[in-house]
Amino acid sequence: MxxxxxxxxxxxxxxxxxxxxxxxxxxxxxxxxxxxxxxxxxxxxxxxxxxxxxxxxxxxxxxxxxxxxxxxxxxxxxxxxxxxxxxxxxxxxxxxxxxxxxxxxxxxxxxxxxxxxxxxxxxxxxxxxxxxxxxxxxxxxxxxxxxxxxxxxxxxxTSPHNKVFLQGMRGILELDPAWKDGWYDTPPEVGLKTLGRAWAASPPSQGFYRESKYNDMGYNSIEDFLVGHWENMFVSRDANDILSHISTWYHADLSxxxxxxxxxxxxxxxxxxxxxxxxxxxxxxxxxxxxxxxxxxxxxxxxxxxxxxxxxxxxxxxxxxxxxxxxxxxxxxxxx
Amino acid sequence: MxxxxxxxxxxxxxxxxxxxxxxxxxxxxxxxxxxxxxxxxxxxxxxxxxxxxxxxxxxxxxxxxxxxxxxxxxxxxxxxxxxxxxxxxxxxxxxxxxxxxxxxxxxxxxxxxxxxxxxxxxxxxxxxxxxxxxxxxxxxxxxxxxxxxxxxxxxxxTSPHNKVFLQGMRGILELDPAWKDGWYDTPPEVGLKTLGRAWAASPPSQGFYRESKYNDMGYNSIEDFLVGHWENMFVSRDANDILSHISTWYHADLSxxxxxxxxxxxxxxxxxxxxxxxxxxxxxxxxxxxxxxxxxxxxxxxxxxxxxxxxxxxxxxxxxxxxxxxxxxxxxxxxx
Structure with a gap:
């Protein structure tokens, strides 16, 4: 470390x-x-x-x-x-x-x-x-x-499909009134958790879920995985930092x-x-x-x-x- | 008809x-x-x-x-x-x-x-x-x-991955305070639009977006497609009806x-x-x-x-x- x-x-x-x-x-x-x-x-x-x-x-x-x-x-x-x-x-x-x-x-x-x-x-x-x-x-x-x-x-x-995904995720945080256009004093916790739960369908594949590979990560059920990994990960991050990375990712093009x-x-x-x-x-x-x-x-x-x-x-x-x-x-x- | x-x-x-x-x-x-x-x-x-x-x-x-x-x-x-x-x-x-x-x-x-x-x-x-x-x-x-x-x-x-997708989508509507646990008098319009925009990444494939197939449907850009098709489709539906179908889909199992x-x-x-x-x-x-x-x-x-x-x-x-x-x-x- x-x-x-x-x-x-x-x-x-x-x-x-x-x-x-x-x-x-x-x-x-x-x-x-x-x-x-x-x-x-x-x-x-x-x-x-x-x-x-x-x-x-x-x-x-x-x-x-x-x-x-x-x-x-x-x-x-x-x-x-x-x-x-x-x-x-x-x-x-x-x-x-x-x-x-x-x-x-x-x-x-x-x-x-x-x-x-x-x-x-x-x-x-x-x-x-x-x-x-x-x-x-x-x-x-x-x-x-x-x-x-x-x-x-x-x-x-960043591919067009990936952009569609990213704008969809961005919209979730922006939907939470607690986000306040980025000027929150208290983190928009519900929005962050909702974002984490929606995000969960993309990085691990269909086969990952079909074969319960979340067990290999110590989670006993999908709900356990959604709370323990996804909600927890997003709640531990700052909402504006997440939106900054979404923006960086969305616009990426080496040319x-x-x-x-x-x-x-x-x-x-x-x-x-x-x-x-x-x-x-x-x-x-x-x-x-x-x-x-x-x-x-x-x-x-x-x-x-x-x-x-x-x-x-x-x-x-x-x-x-x-x-x-x-x-x-x-x-x-x-x-x- | x-x-x-x-x-x-x-x-x-x-x-x-x-x-x-x-x-x-x-x-x-x-x-x-x-x-x-x-x-x-x-x-x-x-x-x-x-x-x-x-x-x-x-x-x-x-x-x-x-x-x-x-x-x-x-x-x-x-x-x-x-x-x-x-x-x-x-x-x-x-x-x-x-x-x-x-x-x-x-x-x-x-x-x-x-x-x-x-x-x-x-x-x-x-x-x-x-x-x-x-x-x-x-x-x-x-x-x-x-x-x-x-x-x-x-x-x-319904496969485990599909369930993860559906619970993520459901959470978006529930995040909109205008939804009011289903007891809205005015439709939760922002939540419906946000849901439509997030949903857009799943039914059409990566290749659909890569090859701009939304042009075949009369849309000139991805944003045009997101507003004209996705926001519009979800705003035209009732939020509780959507949640009812998500629930029916989520639990489907012929056995x-x-x-x-x-x-x-x-x-x-x-x-x-x-x-x-x-x-x-x-x-x-x-x-x-x-x-x-x-x-x-x-x-x-x-x-x-x-x-x-x-x-x-x-x-x-x-x-x-x-x-x-x-x-x-x-x-x-x-x-x-």
Whole structure:
């Protein structure tokens, strides 16, 4: 477990034209940077998660190992640890917190890694879910900087179906009068719980529920799982932080910047890193068809879907077979 | 277009032990019953739909044709036309309307068809979505009565994943303070719209949105589709009627009755009708795996998934190829 450390970045200009003030980028690091700075790996955080939630990707018996690698995990803006609606000083706090893009995040992460850590080569950039969105953005913005990428259960841009899902979820929080357009003093608890319960139908697949895989997580029934996992997870988060991440996710597109001007296929074509694109076979968010399309447009990519019934959760190692499948791919990428 | 007609059924005892008073079963019929009463077909209605919404299944150039068949379409209780929270007299109106099961519906439909119409043989029983839930229930309760069944984009019991989806949707309406536990005088409009927007991510598949198939329905953008189709559809319905259908759907299981006592496979095994089980290849609600399992347990069933990207909507003929696929199967079933 790595303690949170912070890069104080001052004021940054966002892609939207707004400024974000007193920016802090929270991060964790694991292992030691070697002398020639050639063992660095970046893992990027998913929706609502923190660097400590990504530790399942590495360890003594794994492809990624802090005994050999220097692992950097920067926290997404909006996750409650990096600058977020819940921790930014007035007047840009809460309901006033601006939209932050994946591009904004990656530019800030890049500044931190190159200017503060003074690292200009990365062995691997990777992430699950929104971590995959960032991975692709890294690969097109800084193609010469990394040898390999592993986008896991994610995509290079948010699909139309995924956007429909996200706007539906956003509407639930906004329906709760206790949300007060983001200016609540008391958290909108009922809205958060309702959101968690509605969200539950998407990350785990139909097969996950059919085979009662929530038992593997210690839950005895669906209702037990809905309360113990879903309500609890969403109630423990800040509503505005959730909405900030929904906004970041919703608008994600690796080509939505001045360099590529929305030319999605051109952007994918510039990725020079070796890539293993790993969607889950049963992901409702990011179905394998999207990953196949992306892999086909990346020069040095292999499409390798995870044969799992854990849906989007194939990427978070709750199922040991999925974790082993991903670890094998990471070993190959790190072997060069 | 058939006008609504009504079977006044008086008081019925529901499976739950509650009574439903002043029950009316709304129905439409098409074509003429022949002399030996051998040309009757039953089509069962989906979630929130009415008999007039099922007319796409038949016509002069189709397998089912009112020139040859006598087509009976009974409306599900709770759909606003048959007895429903919105039209039942006090004190069992609105928030007091009891849970009605698929079994309750089928028993009432059976009584109407045998006692009022005096029909004891059916060529075919069929339906889309909740219509498929009723189709299976018909087939196990009255196996000697029909020659064939066509359950389309549905299942014989509601799957755990589908239940998770439904409880999530239910929570959205309940979150709207205007709902008032069902005792609203003014409809909970914001809750209904929010529900429609959240619901939109499930019936059409990922591929439907990827390929902008809403254009085929006359919508120019996703937002246009969300407002024009989804908000509009849910705002036009009564909130308690929606909740009644969610409850009926949620608890559906063809073996949940005194005859089968939950022995799902045994119930499927008693179906003697010739069956073509037609899930959609891309249905998020009713994935083909569930249909394959059910077909494997029905003695005289063929599993024939619809190769469509229209998701659950493969069953409602918005896509001409899907309509033709289903029509072909109905022709085979009617040919005996």
């Amino acid at each position: 790595s303690e949170s450390r912070f890069f104080e970045a001052g004021e940054i200009l966002l892609q939207s034209g707004h400024s974000l003030h007193d920016v802090r980028l929270a991060y964790g690091t694991y292992g030691t940077l070697n002398e020639d700075k050639s063992n660095a790996v970046v893992i990027l955080t998913p929706f609502g998660m923190r660097h400590t939630d990504c530790e399942y990707f590495f360890g003594p018996s794994k492809a990624l190992d802090p005994a050999r690698h220097f692992i950097i995990v920067p926290n997404l803006l909006g996750n409650g640890l990096s600058s977020s609606p819940s921790n930014t000083p007035s007047p840009f706090d809460r309901g006033n917190f601006p939209h932050v893009s994946i591009y904004d995040n990656v530019m800030l992460q890049h500044r931190f890694i190159t200017e503060v850590l003074d690292i200009d080569k990365l062995l691997l950039v990777m992430g699950h879910s929104m971590g995959a969105l960032q991975t692709y953005q890294w690969a097109v913005l800084f193609p010469d900087m990394m040898a390999a990428i592993a986008p896991i259960c994610g995509s290079a841009r 939505d910047n001045e360099i590529y001007c929305g030319d999605f296929e051109k952007a994918l074509g510039t990725i020079s890193a070796k890539a293993i694109v790993m969607p889950s076979q049963t992901d409702i968010y990011f179905p394998p068809e999207d990953g196949a399309y992306e892999a086909a447009h990346i020069p040095n990519a292999e499409f390798r879907p995870i044969p799992s019934i854990w849906g989007h959760w194939a990427g978070n190692a709750r199922n040991p077979e999925d974790a082993a499948f991903i670890d094998q791919a990471l070993a190959e990428l790190l072997a060069g | 058939s006008e609504s007609r009504f079977f006044e059924a008086g008081e019925i005892l529901l499976q739950s032990g509650h009574s439903l008073h002043d029950v009316r079963l709304a129905y439409g019929t098409y074509g003429t019953l022949n002399e030996d009463k051998s040309n009757a077909v039953v089509i069962l209605t989906p979630f929130g739909m009415r008999h007039t919404d099922c007319e796409y299944f038949f016509g002069p150039s189709k397998a089912l044709d009112p020139a040859r068949h006598f087509i009976i379409v009974p409306n599900l209780l709770g759909n606003g036309l048959s007895s429903s929270p919105s039209n039942t007299p006090s004190p069992f109106d609105r928030g007091n309307f009891p849970h009605v099961s698929i079994y309750d519906n089928v028993m009432l439909q059976h009584r109407f068809i045998t006692e009022v119409l005096d029909i004891d043989k059916l060529l075919l029983v069929m339906g889309h979505s909740m219509g498929a839930l009723q189709t299976y229930q018909w087939a196990v309760l009255f196996p000697d009565m029909m020659a064939a069944i066509a359950p389309i984009c549905g299942s014989a019991r 949940d009755n005194e005859i089968y006592c939950g022995d799902f496979e045994k119930a499927l095994g008693t179906i003697s009708a010739k069956a073509i089980v037609m899930p959609s290849q891309t249905d998020i609600y009713f994935p083909p795996e569930d249909g394959a399992y059910e077909a494997a347990h029905i003695p005289n069933a063929e599993f024939r998934p619809i190769p469509s990207i229209w998701g659950h909507w493969a069953g409602n003929a918005r896509n001409p190829e899907d309509a033709a696929f289903i029509d072909q199967a109905l022709a085979e079933l009617l040919a005996g």
